[in-house]
Amino acid sequence: MAQLLIKNIHMMDGGRKDILIEEGRFSQIEEAGKVRIETDRVIEGREHIVMPGLCNTHTHAAMTLLRGIGDDLELKRWLKEKIWPLEARMKIEHIKAGMELACLEMIKTGTTLFNDMYFMESDCVPLVDRMGIRAILGEGFIDAFDEHLEKEKRAETEKVINACASCSSGRIRPSVAPHSAYTVSEDGLGWCRDLADRHGCPIHIHISETGKEVKDCIRDHGSTPTRYLEDIGLLGPDVIGAHCVHLTDEDISIMKSREVKISHNPISNMKLSVGDILPMRPLMEKGVTITLGTDGAASNNSLDMFQTMKFTALLSRQRYGVSSIGAKRVLEMATRAGYLSLGSDGGEIKVGRLADLILLDRNHHSLVPDNDNISNIVYSCSSSTVGYSIIGGEIIMEDGVVNREREIIQNARKAASDLLSGDEGS
Amino acid sequence: MAQLLIKNIHMMDGGRKDILIEEGRFSQIEEAGKVRIETDRVIEGREHIVMPGLCNTHTHAAMTLLRGIGDDLELKRWLKEKIWPLEARMKIEHIKAGMELACLEMIKTGTTLFNDMYFMESDCVPLVDRMGIRAILGEGFIDAFDEHLEKEKRAETEKVINACASCSSGRIRPSVAPHSAYTVSEDGLGWCRDLADRHGCPIHIHISETGKEVKDCIRDHGSTPTRYLEDIGLLGPDVIGAHCVHLTDEDISIMKSREVKISHNPISNMKLSVGDILPMRPLMEKGVTITLGTDGAASNNSLDMFQTMKFTALLSRQRYGVSSIGAKRVLEMATRAGYLSLGSDGGEIKVGRLADLILLDRNHHSLVPDNDNISNIVYSCSSSTVGYSIIGGEIIMEDGVVNREREIIQNARKAASDLLSGDEGS
Numbered sequence: 001m002a003q004l005l006i007k008n009i010h011m012m013d014g015g016r017k018d019i020l021i022e023e024g025r026f027s028q029i030e031e032a033g034k035v036r037i038e039t040d041r042v043i044e045g046r047e048h049i050v051m052p053g054l055c056n057t058h059t060h061a062a063m064t065l066l067r068g069i070g071d072d073l074e075l076k077r078w079l080k081e082k083i084w085p086l087e088a089r090m091k092i093e094h095i096k097a098g099m100e101l102a103c104l105e106m107i108k109t110g111t112t113l114f115n116d117m118y119f120m121e122s123d124c125v126p127l128v129d130r131m132g133i134r135a136i137l138g139e140g141f142i143d144a145f146d147e148h149l150e151k152e153k154r155a156e157t158e159k160v161i162n163a164c165a166s167c168s169s170g171r172i173r174p175s176v177a178p179h180s181a182y183t184v185s186e187d188g189l190g191w192c193r194d195l196a197d198r199h200g201c202p203i204h205i206h207i208s209e210t211g212k213e214v215k216d217c218i219r220d221h222g223s224t225p226t227r228y229l230e231d232i233g234l235l236g237p238d239v240i241g242a243h244c245v246h247l248t249d250e251d252i253s254i255m256k257s258r259e260v261k262i263s264h265n266p267i268s269n270m271k272l273s274v275g276d277i278l279p280m281r282p283l284m285e286k287g288v289t290i291t292l293g294t295d296g297a298a299s300n301n302s303l304d305m306f307q308t309m310k311f312t313a314l315l316s317r318q319r320y321g322v323s324s325i326g327a328k329r330v331l332e333m334a335t336r337a338g339y340l341s342l343g344s345d346g347g348e349i350k351v352g353r354l355a356d357l358i359l360l361d362r363n364h365h366s367l368v369p370d371n372d373n374i375s376n377i378v379y380s381c382s383s384s385t386v387g388y389s390i391i392g393g394e395i396i397m398e399d400g401v402v403n404r405e406r407e408i409i410q411n412a413r414k415a416a417s418d419l420l421s422g423d424e425g426s
Numbered sequence: 427m428a429q430l431l432i433k434n435i436h437m438m439d440g441g442r443k444d445i446l447i448e449e450g451r452f453s454q455i456e457e458a459g460k461v462r463i464e465t466d467r468v469i470e471g472r473e474h475i476v477m478p479g480l481c482n483t484h485t486h487a488a489m490t491l492l493r494g495i496g497d498d499l500e501l502k503r504w505l506k507e508k509i510w511p512l513e514a515r516m517k518i519e520h521i522k523a524g525m526e527l528a529c530l531e532m533i534k535t536g537t538t539l540f541n542d543m544y545f546m547e548s549d550c551v552p553l554v555d556r557m558g559i560r561a562i563l564g565e566g567f568i569d570a571f572d573e574h575l576e577k578e579k580r581a582e583t584e585k586v587i588n589a590c591a592s593c594s595s596g597r598i599r600p601s602v603a604p605h606s607a608y609t610v611s612e613d614g615l616g617w618c619r620d621l622a623d624r625h626g627c628p629i630h631i632h633i634s635e636t637g638k639e640v641k642d643c644i645r646d647h648g649s650t651p652t653r654y655l656e657d658i659g660l661l662g663p664d665v666i667g668a669h670c671v672h673l674t675d676e677d678i679s680i681m682k683s684r685e686v687k688i689s690h691n692p693i694s695n696m697k698l699s700v701g702d703i704l705p706m707r708p709l710m711e712k713g714v715t716i717t718l719g720t721d722g723a724a725s726n727n728s729l730d731m732f733q734t735m736k737f738t739a740l741l742s743r744q745r746y747g748v749s750s751i752g753a754k755r756v757l758e759m760a761t762r763a764g765y766l767s768l769g770s771d772g773g774e775i776k777v778g779r780l781a782d783l784i785l786l787d788r789n790h791h792s793l794v795p796d797n798d799n800i801s802n803i804v805y806s807c808s809s810s811t812v813g814y815s816i817i818g819g820e821i822i823m824e825d826g827v828v829n830r831e832r833e834i835i836q837n838a839r840k841a842a843s844d845l846l847s848g849d850e851g852s
């Protein structure tokens with residue numbers, strides 16, 4: 001793999017560096033002018049700021065196709081009358097078009113690694129790989145307490161694992177993705193745990209998103225979702241728990257002792273009015289790892305992680321006070337913590353790490369003046385400042401342009417129109 | 427003034443139109459292909475969506491220069507140790523550089539009218555006018571209960587009124603801007619009311635931003651800020667009250683009966699942790715006019731009204747439920763309601779209205795698919811989709827480019843660096 005040299009680049013904390021990437025990892029980071037290497041691949045960084053690529057730890061990528069559908073309806077009506085009927089009609093061509101649009105959107109807004117849970121994921125592996133983005137793909141495992149469905153979902157989950165195994169770039173890895181404690185049988189959850197152990201995959205699951213979910217779990221199992229999942233042996237350091245809004249003190253202790261990683265989805269939680277916010281302060285006090293996610297575009301309605309950073313900081317400040325969280329801490333959640341939680345050694349501009357990085361246009365109004373780059377990135381920066389995306393040392397966006405952009409946009413618009421044309425309710 | 431024809435443009439609610447602008451106002455809006463006029467000034471709208479320009483009803487524009495300074499400090503320390511000392515050192519060249527950056531940022535993010543309160547505003551009139559944006563400028567009137575200061579501030583306020591009177595474009599109008607009930611004497615507030623009546627200017631004032639402000643007002647005047655301002659005769663339909671977070675039921679009734687216009691600043695309120703949110707539901711139930719603002723860049727840290735729309739919708743949904751507010755209603759707050767509250771007949775794509783409009787790139791990922799353009803605009807749209815800004819029929823941004831952009835960015839960076847270089851505390 002070729003070398004890539006980024007010269008004279010502005011660092012987040014001030015100063016200018018030369019950054020050399022070899023074999024997909026950072027190999028030298030020195031004062032500007034100090035790396036003297038003959039290489040064809042050079043980016044002049046004088047007008048850019050470098051930062052780690054963002055990690056989106058919870059999304060349903062192909063739902064971009066359902067963006068903006070019925071979103072002022074109450075949750076139950078929204079799902080029953082709009083989302084579920086449309087999902088039932090989705091064919092692989094819809095999924096692919098939605099997935100490509102999602103990858104494009106994530107690349108353009110600075111995400112370099114995402115953790116996905118949706119349907120027909122095995123068919124998406126080559127497509128996501130071709131986009132150049134890094135991803136963890138998991139088939140949404142919902143058995144609805146039905147043996148036949150459980151069997152089907154086992155097969156789909158294994159198909160994703162096999163598809164990823166035959167993906168030579170190493171950028172796409174599988175997860176096991178049981179949807180939640182309320183949609184998957186104990187048998188199904190147990191099978192998921194075993195499979196994850198066997199293949200060393202992360203487990204991606206929704207936990208305690210709404211108050212109703214917790215209430216129902218107590219009714220059905222006599223305990224909260226966290227306690228229930230702990231009791232049946234599902235929890236561990238390889239688990240990404242999405243949402244985790246309604247947690248008891250005991251739940252938080254369990255999360256800590258099992259080293260479960262939280263995916264905080266502030267925008268989706270607010271939009272769906274889940275009834276509370278992530279208990280950021282107690283989780284931070286306990287030292288539980290918090291990462292950030294957008295959720296699907298149907299409940300956000302964007303996959304923009306810059307927005308998610310701003311919402312994260314502001315929700316915490318609103319609830320717990322101005323000093324409750326620093327911009328640096330939020331940025332760390334969106335980068336290094338996310339990468340580590342997915343077992344990936346990126347999210348940091350440091351020698352030896354995966355070379356997943358983005359370059360921001362330092363002359364964009366939202367980054368001016370540069371009194372504090374990290375504050376600007378969290379509180380002010382528009383995602384449209386992202387000019388370059390480099391993943392594993394490969395340039396996948398150059399000067400704001402991604403391969404096949406126009407085609408992806410047109411395909412997505414056509415696929416959505418086709419999907420909705422049968423929707424008499426809309 | 428020349429005609430401007432926008433052909434084949436996508437409307438927010440679907441369909442395509444031709445839009446003719448004459449004398450700075452919309453003169454014809456017809457089905458695409460129906461307006462047959464020979465004119466040199468034509469924009470082909472096939473790849474754009476048209477919407478009214480956004481109205482930012484509360485900001486301190488020149489504070490862009492202080493973006494990102496000490497923003498993780500507690501409010502009191504932030505003001506005392508960072509903001510106030512820097513403001514005390516601000517010279518007219520700093521103010522101008524900050525104001526130009528703010529105008530650039532607002533134009534690029536779709537704002538066509540803003541309501542400003544800051545210092546040395548009279549000197550900014552020609553500069554803001556040259557940018558082509560529409561604005562209401564008011565000298566921040568703080569007398570700190572000091573007669574000498576009050577006299578100074580009276581003079582400054584009158585200077586702004588005179589400067590606007592000599593601005594021939596008609597785009598820049600003055601306001602009278604008493605900062606708040608806790609920083610201006612009763613005498614000063616009375617003078618402001620009289621001046622506003624004499625000149626037909628709006629009054630721009632902070633009301634009940636924090637709990638402390640309300641508590642102190644009750645201690646000092648025996649009533650809430652709203653009740654106090656009502657009792658001394660300040661309130662009326664020409665008053666824009668910024669923040670209005672901590673309101674009693676009586677306050678809300680007063681706002682309604684006096685037809686005070688609220689400027690809701692959700693992002694700043696969260697960032698500064700003011701202790702609550704705007705009582706959106708009771709205000710809407712009473713029928714009080716709600717408009718949207720960003721506040722200054724030091725407490726946001728952006729002037730992006732698309733972000734403000736998203737925060738507005740999500741805060742309401744979080745507090746009051748999913749159906750508490752529709753995307754259309756939020757958009758109306760950010761456009762028509764804002765314009766009307768400032769006595770300006772824009773904010774709507776309609777024959778006869780001021781031709782203040784923006785064109786969005788419909789092929790931007792954040793607007794695809796176009797299942798629902800209004801939902802996309804409120805929940806998904808990046809402000810970087812704004813390709814054209816047209817104010818009073820004049821094109822002030824074309825294909826994403828504003829005049830003198832580079833120069834404005836460089837001046838702002840230089841001015842901030844100059845201002846901060848004397849800041850030993852930073």
